[in-house]
Structures are given as C-alpha cells and as structure tokens.
Amino acid sequence: MKKILILGGGTGGTIVANRLAHALQPQDASIEVISDSPLHYYQPAQLYIPFGEEDPRKIARSERKLLNPQVKLRIDTVSEWIPDKQALHTARGDTISYDFLVIATGSVPCPEEVEGFVAGADHFYTPEAAYRLYHKLSEFEGGRLVVGVGGIPYKCPVAPLEFTLLAEAFLAHKGIRSKTEIVYTFPLNDVFNIQSVVPVVRELFEQRSIRAETFFNLESVDAEKKLVKSLEGTELPFDILVMTPPHKGAPFLRGHPMADNDGWVKTDRNTLRVNDLPNVWALGDTTNLPISKAGSTAHFEAPAIVEQIVAAIRREESPPGKATYNGHVTCFIDSGYGKATILDFDYDHPPAVYEPNEFRHLQKMAFNKLYWYLVPTAVI
Amino acid sequence: MEGIQIAKESDARGSFCPGPLMEMIRLVRSANVGDVVAVISGDEGSKKDIPAWINKAHYELVGTEEVAPGATRFLCRKNH
Numbered sequence: 001m002k003k004i005l006i007l008g009g010g011t012g013g014t015i016v017a018n019r020l021a022h023a024l025q026p027q028d029a030s031i032e033v034i035s036d037s038p039l040h041y042y043q044p045a046q047l048y049i050p051f052g053e054e055d056p057r058k059i060a061r062s063e064r065k066l067l068n069p070q071v072k073l074r075i076d077t078v079s080e081w082i083p084d085k086q087a088l089h090t091a092r093g094d095t096i097s098y099d100f101l102v103i104a105t106g107s108v109p110c111p112e113e114v115e116g117f118v119a120g121a122d123h124f125y126t127p128e129a130a131y132r133l134y135h136k137l138s139e140f141e142g143g144r145l146v147v148g149v150g151g152i153p154y155k156c157p158v159a160p161l162e163f164t165l166l167a168e169a170f171l172a173h174k175g176i177r178s179k180t181e182i183v184y185t186f187p188l189n190d191v192f193n194i195q196s197v198v199p200v201v202r203e204l205f206e207q208r209s210i211r212a213e214t215f216f217n218l219e220s221v222d223a224e225k226k227l228v229k230s231l232e233g234t235e236l237p238f239d240i241l242v243m244t245p246p247h248k249g250a251p252f253l254r255g256h257p258m259a260d261n262d263g264w265v266k267t268d269r270n271t272l273r274v275n276d277l278p279n280v281w282a283l284g285d286t287t288n289l290p291i292s293k294a295g296s297t298a299h300f301e302a303p304a305i306v307e308q309i310v311a312a313i314r315r316e317e318s319p320p321g322k323a324t325y326n327g328h329v330t331c332f333i334d335s336g337y338g339k340a341t342i343l344d345f346d347y348d349h350p351p352a353v354y355e356p357n358e359f360r361h362l363q364k365m366a367f368n369k370l371y372w373y374l375v376p377t378a379v380i
Numbered sequence: 381m382e383g384i385q386i387a388k389e390s391d392a393r394g395s396f397c398p399g400p401l402m403e404m405i406r407l408v409r410s411a412n413v414g415d416v417v418a419v420i421s422g423d424e425g426s427k428k429d430i431p432a433w434i435n436k437a438h439y440e441l442v443g444t445e446e447v448a449p450g451a452t453r454f455l456c457r458k459n460h
C-alpha cells in the first residue's frame with residue numbers, strides 16, 4: 001500500500017488530506033498528516049483581534065475533528081527532510097518514510113530578524129501579538145500611527161492595507177481620528193505590488209487622509225526614541241508602529257537544497273511539483289511562487305496535487321488540464337465602515353477592482369464563519 | 381563594466397516584478413559599504429524600478445548592460 005505524507009495541518013495540508021480521503025479507498029493508500037500543533041488556526045480572523053472584534057481564544061479548532069477519519073494525524077515537528085531516502089526526521093526522534101509527499105508547512109513571521117522590532121513594534125501575525133496590539137489600541141489616545149510592510153514576501157498581501165483602513169475607521173469611531181496621523185509604508189515604489197489595485201487604494205487613502213511612504217524597506221526600530229528607520233534613509237516617528245514582520249518558510253526548509261535560504265520551496269507554477277521530483281508537491285505559503293501567500297491560493301492549488309497523486313496511485317494519466325494550477329487567487333479587502341471589495345485573479349488575468357460595498361463586507365464576514373464547514377473539510 | 385569588482389551578484393532572470401528589485405535590496409542589505417553588487421533581470425519593469433530605488437536610497441547606479449537578449453545587469457554601489 002502506498003503511503004502519502006502531508007506536512008502541515010493548516011489550510012493547504014488539511015484540504016489536500018481530506019480531498020485525497022474522498023478520492024481514495026482506505027486499501028489504496030494510507031494518508032497521514034504531520035503537524036506541529038493539534039490546533040488548526042483560522043488566521044484571517046487575527047486581523048480583527050486588535051479592534052476587539054474577534055476573540056483570540058476562538059480562532060482555532062481541533063485539527064483532528066477537521067480531518068476525515070481515514071486520515072491519520074501525528075503531532076510532531078518535522079526537523080529534517082532527506083529527499084534521496086524519501087524520508088523525514090522529526091523532533092521526537094522518529095524517521096518516517098513516504099511514497100508521496102506534500103509540503104504545506106506555511107510561513108513563519110520573523111520579527112526578531114529586524115533590529116529593535118520586538119521591543120518597539122507591534123503586529124497581528126500571531127494571535128498573541130494581535131492581542132497585545134488590542135490592548136495598545138484600546139489605550140491609545142491619539143498621536144502617530146505608522147503601519148507598514150517590513151519585508152516581501154509575507155502572507156496575505158492585502159492584510160496591511162486592510163489593517164490601515166480598519167484602524168482609520170476604528171479611530172474615527174473612538175473619536176480620536178482628528179488627533180491621529182496615519183502613515184502607511186511599503187517597500188516598493190507604490191502602495192501595492194499589483195498595479196490594477198493601486199488606484200483604488202490611493203483613492204481610499206486620499207479620502208481618509210492616510211499618507212503613503214513608498215520605497216520604505218524596514219531597517220530598524222528604535223524603541224526608546226520611537227523612530228522607525230528604512231534602508232533608504234527615511235526616519236518616521238511613531239506612537240504605535242504596526243509592521244508586518246519579514247516571513248520565512250519552516251526552519252527545516254531554510255537552506256535546504258529543494259528550497260532557497262529563506263525556506264521557500266522550489267515549486268513548479270503549474271504542476272506544483274517540487275524541483276521536478278516525481279513524487280513531491282508543495283502548496284500554500286511555503287512555495288517560492290511569486291503569487292499571493294493566501295489561504296485561497298492553497299485552496300485553489302489543492303485539486304491539482306490531489307489529481308496527480310490519485311492518478312499516480314491508480315497508474316492512470318493525470319486528466320489533462322485538471323491537474324494543473326492556473327494561479328487563481330481570491331482576496332477580500334475590508335475597507336472599514338462596513339464595506340469591502342474583492343480581488344480575483346490568476347496568472348493571466350490581473351484583478352479588476354471595484355468600489356468597496358456593503359455586500360462584499362457581509363460576504364467576508366459570512367465566509368469567516370463558514371470557513372470551518374466549507375474549506376478545510378473540502379466541501380468547496 | 382570591466383575593472384569593477386563585483387562583491388555579490390544574483391541572476392534574477394525568471395523571477396518577475398518585484399522579484400529582481402527585492403533581490404537588489406537583499407544584496408545591498410547584506411553588502412559592506414563601498415561594495416558593488418549586481419543583479420541580472422529579464423523583467424522589463426526592472427529598467428524603471430531598480431534605478432528609481434537606487435536613486436531614492438541615494439546609492440550609486442554604477443551602470444547597466446545588456447548581458448543577453450532581454451536580460452539587463454544592474455550594478456549598484458553601496459556608498460553609505
């Protein structure tokens with residue numbers, strides 16, 4: 001019997017495992033997920049913790065309960081991957097072999113990589129950090145709020161924009177907007193890296209008096225002087241600094257021959273195979289693909305991998321076209337004041353962007369609740 | 381660009397906007413003051429992006445050269 005190993009019990013790993021369990025009989029293959037946490041986090045909810053709209057204790061559920069009973073779950077940390085031997089080592093000292101491997105270990109925010117970040121800056125990329133920021137924002141009485149992106153790539157490319165717009169609405173609601181200056185920083189020459197999105201964001205920023213500081217590549221944070229500095233030599237004073245930390249792949253992938261120094265796995269943009277290995281795939285945040293690191297990316301990538309594994313186990317040809325990924329990504333942008341817009345794009349079609357409206361906001365809020373029933377369970 | 385000693389070079393062909401610019405920023409970050417670093421890009425957008433960034437950061441664009449059809453090498457000196 002063939003053995004399929006899936007690394008990571010987050011969005012991508014769980015969808016692949018459940019889709020495989022639907023497609024294969026127990027006698028065809030064993031399916032095992034290895035994850036370093038028994039919990040599955042719905043990370044998009046973290047965006048709302050700083051504004052008191054989500055409870056950090058309620059954004060995770062049992063991974064075991066989300067998995068089809070046919071899928072085994074092992075809680076352990078993968079510490080080494082040896083492709084030549086088709087084997088892995090884990091932190092508990094086990095060696096596990098596989099016939100097929102799917103890597104879905106996501107991305108790790110690394111605030112400690114930037115001098116002064118931990119002491120001086122906040123972020124919302126972990127539930128704990130988002131909760132600390134909730135306390136700061138609750139006590140904030142006005143001043144200078146600097147929000148920015150501290151390194152590319154990072155997960156959910158629109159999240160810092162959303163945070164900025166939601167913070168503006170939050171401060172207005174609190175009655176301290178007129179006492180607060182908001183500055184948004186971005187490493188590139190404009191406010192976002194997808195050109196078609198830029199005009200809408202610029203217009204929103206203008207309407208809400210949010211100043212953009214572009215070509216700002218985070219260099220260091222001076223926690224005492226409350227100054228954030230860029231590689232380009234710009235210095236910005238702040239009262240609260242909310243920076244997206246630089247991100248990396250899982251530690252066992254950093255510098256691995258199948259990945260780059262930061263741990264982004266060398267992945268084919270269509271087949272999602274890793275470095276041309278015939279039996280290894282990657283999806284979600286961990287790939288080196290120049291596309292959004294988003295849950296929707298993992299969601300749309302999963303079917304292509306499942307088709308290829310099922311075809312290989314049944315010794316059939318992969319169904320043409322179906323077993324490839326076309327770069328499809330969907331992202332909501334919550335712009336505050338009960339409105340949102342949506343971006344939908346793929347490798348060949350950049351997103352068309354529409355004015356934020358109430359319907360999209362309600363859709364996003366509904367999706368945040370329905371995620372648990374529809375996405376990891378592979379219902380959609 | 382003969383005679384210029386290149387401390388670090390990265391071939392970013394095959395990666396698209398903003399990949400080559402981010403590669404240039406990464407190399408400059410890890411270089412010593414005085415070093416020249418080079419990035420080769422096959423992306424048209426780099427011809428605007430990379431010089432604009434070097435200008436903003438007050439580094440020196442030592443030169444650009446076509447190294448193959450559609451591939452440009454950008455040389456940047458980290459002068460401060």
Ligand SMILES: Cc1cc2nc3c(=O)[nH]c(=O)nc-3n(C[C@H](O)[C@H](O)[C@H](O)COP(=O)(O)OP(=O)(O)OC[C@H]3O[C@@H](n4cnc5c(N)ncnc54)[C@H](O)[C@@H]3O)c2cc1C
Pocket residue numbers: 007008009010011012013034035036037039040042043044045046047076077078079104105106107124125126155156159250251252283284285286293294295296297298330331332
């Ligand atoms: C604030 C915020 C807002 C977001 N908003 C959106 C949004 O609106 N829309 C959207 O589509 N996406 C959004 N995202 C991004 C989305 O959450 C991620 O892109 C998505 O979870 C990626 O799925 P993944 O399976 O690649 O990784 P993850 O879901 O992160 O799962 C990785 C799994 O691997 C496990 N793991 C890691 N290392 C190891 C190891 N060595 N051994 C064993 N297990 C390991 C982890 O415990 C985890 O279970 C947001 C993210 C954040 C932080």
